[in-house]
Amino acid sequence: MLSLFLLLPFLGIIALNLPVKGRRDAAAFLYTLSLSIGQAIVVLFNPGDFWAKPDFWGGFFNLGLYADNLTFVMLLSIGIVVSTAVCVGWQTISDHRQRLNFYNLVLIALIGMNGTVMLTDIFSLYVFLEVTAISSFILIAFHRDLNALEGAFKYIVLSALATVLMLTSIAALLLFSGGTSFAAVSAAVKSNSGNVIVIIAVSLFICGLFIKGGLVPFHGWLPAAYSAAPAAVSILLAGIVTKVAGIYVLIRLVRDVFGPISEISSVLMLVGTFSIIVGALAALKQDNFKKILAYSSISQVGYIVLGLGCGSPLGIAGAIFHLFNHSIFKSLLFVNSAAVEKQTGSTDITKMGGLGSRMPYSNATNLIAIFSTSGIPPMAGFWSKLVIIMALWQMGHFTYAAIAILVSVITLAYLLAIQRKVFFGILPQELKHIKEAGIWIVIPAVTLAIIIIGTGLCFPLLFKSFLMPVSSFFK
Amino acid sequence: MNANMLLLPVIIPLLAGILILLVRRLRGIISLLATGSILIIAIALFKQQLTYSLPWLGFGIDFNLRLYPFSAFILLSITALSFLVMLYSCSFMQGKNYLNQFYAYFLITIGLASGAVLADNLVLMLFFWEGLLITLFGFIAIGGKDAFKTATKMFIIVGVSDLCMMIGIGIVWYLTGTMTISTLNVPLNTLGCTAFVLMMIGAIAKGGSMPFHTWIPDAAIDAPLPFMAILPGCLEKLLGIYLLVRITMDMFKLTPGSLLSSLLMIIGAVTIVLAVMMALIQKDYKKLLSYHAISQVGYMILGIGTCLPAGIIGGLFHMINNALYKNCLFLTAGSVEKQTGTTNLNKLGGLWSKMPVTAVCFLITAASISGVPPFNGFFSKEMIYGAALERGTIFYIAALLGSFLTAASFLKLGHAVYFGKRNQENENTRESSLPMLIPMIVIAAVCVFFGLYNRFAVSYFLEPVLAGQEFTEHTSTLLIALTVIVLIVAILHHIIGAIVNGSGVKAADHIHHAPVLSGIYDRAEKRFFDPYEIGLKIVSIASNILFFLDRAVDWIYDGFTVKLAYGLSGAIKRLNTGNYSLYIIWSLLGGLIILILMFKGFGS
Incomplete structure (x- = not known):
């Protein structure tokens, strides 16, 4: 029944665009919201083996979907982040027509992401990546101002490059495997290890994913795209789109398809560490709320890739956990940036101050997200970073572990700079009238903060029952 | 004679002291009654030989009290002189400040001193001994404006010497494996001699010997007079010399x-x-x-x-x-x-x-x-x-x-x-x-x-x-x-x-x-x-040096590292020009490097 995750959004798009009179934007909002929340809830309370059942309409719509624990984690994250973006979109986009467009595009992105995480075929995977990417391009350029167009354009150009790399890679792999399913590709890579073309193919695919995921030095498009996008789109992009398109696929391929090859591991750790450092350092000197968060994303993604590169079950578990946590806390940070942007009309943190007294919910939730991001116990982010660092230590990568710990301090530095400049300090005269941004921003913010704390507190429970099984290899 | 009686000289003054702090009145009567009753108990206990034991902290550290001629004699002296000075204080202290505190400290001091004399376990003795340090501090500190400085001086001098004693006791434990004073017989090898000197420092510092004396003349000016009469004048001598005799005669021979x-x-x-x-x-x-x-x-x-x-x-x-x-x-x-x-x-x-x-x-x-x-x-x-x-x-x-x-x-x-x-x-x-x-x-x-x-x-x-x-x-x-x-x-x-x-x-x-x-x-x-003043000078010089080092280390963290981080940050910011062709070049270069890395790995 996994195809429901694709069919329901698809049917929704058709239904919402029927020429019916009335508040179609409200209907779209309600439908998208209930769909994404529903997705999170059904995944969380996974009803037995319902998902393993064949579709009741038989093989008519058979895409070879498959769900393991990693998929469920991703579906959960997608559900949470999309519902957040939907709420914030309702609050920040005022035009009815625009809203309808927005929800349509979100639904398309949802199809793309859900498909990406459930597919077991390397080419279909690519197709759904492109579906996601194309809806993202339009979403970034949503307001059609110069910045947005520039950001979208950069994303398109570099995505195109990624497309070229991945397609080339798929073509090259097809030479050996005779099929594009994971199993066939995996067998081909294993039996042809050392073959020049296979190595090139694998490298190119990974490079393509690095571009999609925004790792250094493939990250050029990312700050521009994140900061130029409308608030709700930033949440979607930073919280989940790039994570699914880049990082999830990377984890899936490295874990299940290419197998734990030591060269890939070293490249992953190198690129991961490089991203951690450059992302964190770059974030230090930014004045733009969203740009800081964008660079922070690069840095945090570096942690995930570093954990993945570690190769041990513990490292992969940490990477997946951090991926989940990142989608939560980064979404929360972007929600707060959306709140601030909406109320002050700016994302320049040097012009703000003292908003904490006027926007208590944003203030408190932002602090929680910051603590989670920089790995302060007992927030969720602390545990995932701890697991990654422990895995690195276990495997003897002491330098990487040390760097990971040290950069946590820089993370705290640039994030606290946000907190200090935006929420603490003296309220400027022109911001005296500021209020909380609205119910549809406060509700997701508080929910995400509760998830962060809850996950952090329940970690000992999650570790054995949830995390370690997630990292188990594809069977 | 019931061995539980041994607890009374310790408990009665302590309880009376706390009672005064709580009730805040009738302090004279309570004090006289408490000191008078323990004087009677001490007289009754004189010439007795009693031991009292209660499991306490484990590891051979028990609540052991032992009454024998020596401790009985010291106990009698303490209680008798305390009673007399208490009587004196009732008249002398009239119209002074902090009376409740004064009487409470006085009584608690007596209780602790009795405990220290009766204790037959080194840790228990140390417990009472250190307790005296606190009441001593309180006693001096209630003396007036400048008294606090003197109290601090006393606290540091006596505290350091008590610390020496603590280390000495630790060595004794290490050497003999027991803390019970009456069974101790410490060999006088190098470590034993060190232990002796350390414990001796504790004892003679309590007694007020040179060079641990310098707080006493200051306290004479600052502290209330009955304090001088009872503590440096008498109790501390009794305790210090008692301990000195114990360590020279019994423990170390x-x-x-x-x-x-x-x-x-x-x-x-x-x-x-x-x-x-x-x-x-x-x-x-x-x-x-x-x-x-x-x-x-x-x-x-x-x-x-x-x-x-x-x-x-x-x-x-x-x-x-x-x-x-x-x-x-x-x-x-x-x-x-x-x-x-x-x-x-x-x-x-x-x-x-x-x-x-x-x-x-x-x-x-x-x-x-x-x-x-x-x-x-x-x-x-x-x-x-x-x-x-x-x-x-x-x-x-x-x-x-x-x-x-x-x-x-x-x-x-x-x-x-x-x-x-x-x-x-x-x-x-x-x-x-x-x-x-x-x-x-x-x-x-x-x-x-x-x-x-x-x-x-x-x-x-x-x-x-x-x-x-x-x-x-x-x-x-x-x-x-x-x-x-x-x-x-x-x-x-x-x-x-x-x-x-x-x-x-x-x-x-x-x-x-x-x-x-x-x-x-x-x-x-x-x-x-004055060793204290000399010590203060040394400490201030050392603290200046350490402060300089601290600033230097701080600069590494707070100046250098931040400058470095911001420098790198600025460089990265300048590199991100917003020119997408540059980003493509980066990506391609990155891909090239990854290819090279992959091949290097597979080639070997």
Whole structure:
């Protein structure tokens, strides 16, 4: 029944665009919201083996979907982040027509992401990546101002490059495997290890994913795209789109398809560490709320890739956990940036101050997200970073572990700079009238903060029952 | 006799002290009842041998109390003197500030002191011992504005020496594996000697010996007077010397002629002479007495340091005598302070006729401390002289010199306060009230009694302490004659000095202004030799150096690293020009590097 995750959004798009009179934007909002929340809830309370059942309409719509624990984690994250973006979109986009467009595009992105995480075929995977990417391009350029167009354009150009790399890679792999399913590709890579073309193919695919995921030095498009996008789109992009398109696929391929090859591991750790450092350092000197968060994303993604590169079950578990946590806390940070942007009309943190007294919910939730991001116990982010660092230590990568710990301090530095400049300090005269941004921003913010704390507190429970099984290899 | 009785001298004062803090009234009655009842208990317990044991912390650290002749004797002294001083305080402290705290500290101090004396476990003893540090701090701190500084000074000095003792106890545990004092027998190897010296520091610092004495003269000015009378004047001597005797006799079994014994004697002799030199030039009643409180400890340490039975008995006898007369001397000072409002010798004089009882008590106790026969101080000093002479002439000479200066300074003190010309302001001075006079009279009477019946005092109270060791007196007619000659010289010196310098208070000024001594005195008065002040200077220099290092390290973190991080950050910001073709080039270059890396790996 996994195809429901694709069919329901698809049917929704058709239904919402029927020429019916009335508040179609409200209907779209309600439908998208209930769909994404529903997705999170059904995944969380996974009803037995319902998902393993064949579709009741038989093989008519058979895409070879498959769900393991990693998929469920991703579906959960997608559900949470999309519902957040939907709420914030309702609050920040005022035009009815625009809203309808927005929800349509979100639904398309949802199809793309859900498909990406459930597919077991390397080419279909690519197709759904492109579906996601194309809806993202339009979403970034949503307001059609110069910045947005520039950001979208950069994303398109570099995505195109990624497309070229991945397609080339798929073509090259097809030479050996005779099929594009994971199993066939995996067998081909294993039996042809050392073959020049296979190595090139694998490298190119990974490079393509690095571009999609925004790792250094493939990250050029990312700050521009994140900061130029409308608030709700930033949440979607930073919280989940790039994570699914880049990082999830990377984890899936490295874990299940290419197998734990030591060269890939070293490249992953190198690129991961490089991203951690450059992302964190770059974030230090930014004045733009969203740009800081964008660079922070690069840095945090570096942690995930570093954990993945570690190769041990513990490292992969940490990477997946951090991926989940990142989608939560980064979404929360972007929600707060959306709140601030909406109320002050700016994302320049040097012009703000003292908003904490006027926007208590944003203030408190932002602090929680910051603590989670920089790995302060007992927030969720602390545990995932701890697991990654422990895995690195276990495997003897002491330098990487040390760097990971040290950069946590820089993370705290640039994030606290946000907190200090935006929420603490003296309220400027022109911001005296500021209020909380609205119910549809406060509700997701508080929910995400509760998830962060809850996950952090329940970690000992999650570790054995949830995390370690997630990292188990594809069977 | 029920062994649980042993708990009472500890618990009653502690509870009474807490009660006063809670109830805030009836403090005089509660205090007198508490001290009176434990005095009765101590009398009842005297000549008993009891042990009390209660499991406490585990690891061989139990709540063991042990009453045997020595501790019973010290307990009796503590309770008796505490009761008398408490009686005195009820009158003296009227109208002073922080009364509740004063009485509470007093009672808690007594309880803790009793505990420390009765404890038969080193950790338990340390527990009470350190508790005393806290009440001591409180006692001094309630004295007034500047008292807090003195209290801090005391806390650091005594705290450091207690720390030494703690380390010593740790070593003892390491060496013997037990903490029960009565079963301890520590070997005197290198580590054992270290342990002894460390514990000795704790003991003599409590007693107020040099060089751990410097807070006492400061406290004499700042702290309430009954505090001086009971703590540095008596309780601390009792405790310190008690512990010193315990460690030299029981725990470590020092032998005469050993290096440690000589070390003790040197400390004793130096303390006697230097402290009394300082006492001689003081112009304040209480401060002068406080230096004597230090000097007299020297005699006890000297006597015990001989490790001869006669010396130890002499030291102990001197300890109890000193507790009596020093206590009484401080009480007379309090009496004078209460009635005239000052203790400055230049403003006093001729009080003999106005305060006859106080004056008589002063005369008796001053004669005692100066070692005038037939008062008690004379006999204990003779015993110490004899033992000291056996160990070395130099110690004897030092002790005798100390005697001379003691006599000289008390002649000066007595002359300045009670005789000579009366100050105009003191015309209306009257004798103190009865509750203040009774303790003085009682103590002075005991001084006389212990002098006249010194054989009885020694054999009844002190000889059981030796537990059967042979005890022979070393005193001879020659020594007694020498002592008497020294006293006569001291009197002559005083008379001539008083005539030459013009008044009693200036009788010793020629020593003060002697060529070499005057310089030393000036520096000593400016606390030039105070280990605490020297320590403070060293600490301040060290802290400056450390502060500099700290700034340097801080700069690495706070300056350099931040600059580096911001520099790199700025560089990255400049690299992100927003030019998408540049980003494509990066990506392609990155891909190239990854390809190379992959091939390098597979190739090998």
